[in-house]
Amino acid sequence: MNKIQHxxxxxxxxxxxxWDQGELPxxxxxxxxxxxxxxPAVVSYWCPSAEELAVLNAGGxxxxxxxxxxxxxxxxxxESA
Incomplete structure (x- = not known):
């Protein structure tokens, strides 16, 4: 998944x-x-790649x-685009 600007x-x-960026960026x-x-809530937005969409469409x-x-x-x- 790719984080996106909304x-x-x-x-x-x-x-x-x-946080140790060397261990896990x-x-x-x-x-x-x-x-x-x-x-209070915090929302981040993500967009699946074409490969991830293919996996999801195949039942992933x-x-x-x-x-x-x-x-x-x-x-x-x-969420709608």
């Missing part, structure tokens, strides 16, 4: 403090800070990876 983006996340991520009801799945031993509440959705 018209709603109003911020950028960088690597966490103390972590680049800047354009984000939109927003709310879901009264809850999307994997969400979160580093650590737990996972915060997350959501995956499809």
């Amino acid at each position: 018209p709603s983006n109003n911020g950028v996340l960088g690597a966490p403090a103390g 972590c680049g800047a991520l354009p984000i939109t800070r927003t709310h879901v009801g009264d809850l 799945s999307i994997a969400l990876w979160v580093l650590g031993m737990s996972m915060p509440p997350v959501n995956l959705s499809v």
Whole structure:
């Protein structure tokens, strides 16, 4: 998946403090800070490559990876262009 700039983006996340870029590179991520009801939320937008679309169309799945031993509440959705 390729992170993309979205018209709603109003911020950028960088690597966490103390991140070892040599062990695992972590680049800047354009984000939109927003709310879901009264809850603060952060949205990033991604676009699958042609190869990834072919895998998805053949029945493949999307994997969400979160580093650590737990996972915060997350959501995956499809947005119109």
